Amino acid sequence: MLHLRAVCPPDKTDKAVEVLRAHPGTAHLIVHRGVAVLPEGDLVEVDVAREAADEIVGALCTLQLDTSGGITLEAIDTALSDAADRAEEAAPGDGADAVVWQELIARTGEESRLNVTFQAFLTIACLLAAVGIVTNSAVTIVGAMVVGPEFGPLAAIAVGLVLRRWDLVRQASVALAIGFPLAMAVTLGATLLGEATGLFSRATLLANHQVDFVYDVGKFSLIIALLAGAAGMLSMTSAKSAALVGVFISVTTVPAAGYAVVAAVLQDWERCLYSFGQLVVNLIGIVIAAAVVLMLRRRGQRAGGTERPLSRE
Structure with missing residues (x-):
């Protein structure tokens, strides 16, 4: 109720x-x-x-x-x-x-704003990912996935595209376009400091077999991103919000950003490029799947004759 x-x-x-x-x-x-x-x-x-x-x-x-x-x-x-x-x-x-459409618009709009809290969570998540990479700790990588707030803006982009709410698309795109570079810049500074103080080296990165999945981009990366995007949107449009935690720990968006920074500092450009590709594939895959799920749910509502005009506020 x-x-x-x-x-x-x-x-x-x-x-x-x-x-x-x-x-x-x-x-x-x-x-x-x-x-x-x-x-x-x-x-x-x-x-x-x-x-x-x-x-x-x-x-x-x-x-x-x-x-x-x-x-x-x-x-x-x-x-x-x-x-x-x-x-x-x-x-x-x-x-x-x-699906309570006004609730969905309000929720995604709130979670896609670029503010201090969003930026802090994203930065901390990237730093956690970098620590997990240099320590070869898959558990820490999972922690970074949970902390990362990036699904909110991705869901907002999907909602904006389906409902033609371009204000949501712009707001969420700005959050991602500014948030990720800032978080990666802070992570870059911390990684340079760690390298200068001898906390890790290139040999450490090459030995990180447990976290190689972060930069290993391929067809399964897209499949996982699509499944995660679908599950995430189903969760947001229903009363099953607890399922979002599973979405957070299934995609390697933030870890890929952290790996790209660490690899760049150690001048491993191949892994840096693969990590960046992993990040892009995950972002695009999540948005596509979330938008498709939303369109299907909206079509079902139209078929049932219950769709109502949506307020622009």
């Missing part, structure tokens, strides 16, 4: 209540008259089945509540209510399979 809050201008409250009351996928409808201050108006609260949320939000957007008032959604961890159970049973489909 999801909890929906809508701030309504007084002249639209009755229409909003009528929409919510008429839908079988709602429960616990509450109206607070005149409590909203900014913007002024009424507050309407209701619990909705996840599989009905997109349709309900679309109907409220046709009343322009997203521009004259406001609509928010939040997940309900536990709902002990026969009315809620009836709403979930009456709503078509299954909650785990439902």
Whole structure:
């Protein structure tokens, strides 16, 4: 279940209540008259089945509540209510399979912004990857995969391409285009310092057999990237968010960036080039698979007749 809050201008409250009351996928409808201050108006609260949320939000957007008032959604961890159970049973489909498009746009938009936190995580992930490479530690490489935040912008690009939200595509592309070079630059400085102090040498890199998969680009690199992108988008468009951890540790985006830096410092240009190729293949593969999954899910929603116009906000 999801909890929906809508701030309504007084002249639209009755229409909003009528929409919510008429839908079988709602429960616990509450109206607070005149409590909203900014913007002024009424507050309407209701619990909705996840599989009905997109349709309900679309109907409220046709009343322009997203521009004259406001609509928010939040997940309900536990709902002990026969009315809620009836709403979930009456709503078509299954909650785990439902796509709440506005939630997806908001989530990918938030996770694709270039900010200090995003850059810090990406930089730390690249540094971890470099340490894993010079210490021949596959465990550390996996740690770098988990820490890396790059799937957020990649998912945002896929969402933007499918929904023609070019603002998302631009925002995510900027995050990747600036974030990776900055993270690699910091890793370059740390690697140069490590080499100067004798922490590792070219012989160390040549002996790293356990982490050779990082730069070993090939057909399976693309296959893994496609599978990871598909799994990641399925996770983001459903209630199975825990599956994202598996996506993070299945692709070698950040480790490839770290390996390219270490190989460049040690002037192993062949491995540097292969690592960069691995990075590009993974980025492209993830976006392609995520976009295909999103298109299939949207086509299924259209076939079911439940697609609603998406707000640009």
